[in-house]
Amino acid sequence: MREDNQGDSWVQFGDGKTGIRLPSGIANVRAKFRTGIGAYGALKPDTTVQPGGKLNKLDKIQLPGLVTGGVQPEDEKNAQEAAPGKVQSLDRLVSLQDFESETLALAGVSKVAARWGLVNNVTAVVITVLMETGRDDEIEAVRSILAQYNRCRGPQRFPIILHPGRRQYIYLDAVYGLDPTFRQERVEKAIKEALGVAGEEGSGSDGSNGLLGIRSRHFGEREYATRIAGAIQNVEGVTWARVTALGV
Known part of the structure; x- marks a missing residue:
């Protein structure tokens, strides 16, 4: 699926070599297309539902349930x-x-x-x-x-x-040695990304691929202080690292 310069969406199917062909017959393809600013969730307080366009004999619309199925562009x-x-x-x-x-x-x-x-x-x-x-x-x-x-x-x-599934939050206390030629705030940001600390997206830190990040974990997977210390140690600007507390 692609979108051209005019904003029109086009769906392209295969030719039998680079993708599957459409089956023969009629009414065998269904497409759902939705636009708007609410990808998912319930209606926020003190807000109203606005239609995307004008429809005859439609005066007002409501959103009694949840919006589902919407998503931001896939990364x-x-x-x-x-x-x-x-x-x-x-x-x-x-x-x-x-x-x-x-x-x-x-x-x-x-x-x-x-x-x-x-x-x-x-x-x-x-x-x-x-x-x-x-x-x-x-x-x-x-x-x-x-x-x-x-x-x-x-x-x-x-x-x-x-x-x-459920996320399991942990508490972690660690100390590290800082190379004096590196800036502390940059090293600590890199450490958080390496560990996969959640909740730092507002500061420009993405920990989804870190040691404890969502993309690196499996359900019920164990973790050890030695691996955490090793992840910190591998960050550029860290001379040594030690985990002093780890638990759930």
């Missing part, structure tokens, strides 16, 4: 993680990795893990999904989409059980 890192799996699955849901790839491509999903499990003594595909901050209420929409995927493109032999 490069998420595309690199999600795209290969979707290509390898050939648009089918066969393996656990196929379920993970399809779920990760959904709007608002930041982390996913699929496994086999027993639920009430029934074999099921158990998928743990971590939503982006502020989008936990969209978990039901994700559950509905996955059920549809399993019905239309999967084996539909086992139920899909969706569990919401």
Whole structure:
């Protein structure tokens, strides 16, 4: 899909070599296109809903529920993680990795893990999904989409059980030696990025790819003080590092 200089959107399908061809027949392609300033979430207090254009005999509109499915433009890192799996699955849901790839491509999903499990003594595909901050209420929409995927493109032999993932906050105390030829504020910013400290986006620090960042972690993964000290030590401008406290 691309957008031209006039703002028109174009969807281009494959030719059988560089992409899949469209099936024959009519009414076999459906597209949903939405515009506006609210990608997701409920209506904010003291705000009103404004239509994007004028419709005859429509005086007023309301937003009684949540806005779901919207997302900011996909970043490069998420595309690199999600795209290969979707290509390898050939648009089918066969393996656990196929379920993970399809779920990760959904709007608002930041982390996913699929496994086999027993639920009430029934074999099921158990998928743990971590939503982006502020989008936990969209978990039901994700559950509905996955059920549809399993019905239309999967084996539909086992139920899909969706569990919401949770972030685990930790406390960390560390000391380090500063090379006197480096500026302290720049070194500390680099340390936070290397560790994956969350909540520093406002200061221009992106820790999503750090040691504890969302893209580097797996559900239930252990962490050790020695690895944290090593991540700090590898930052340019740090002469030594030591972790003095670590816990949940």
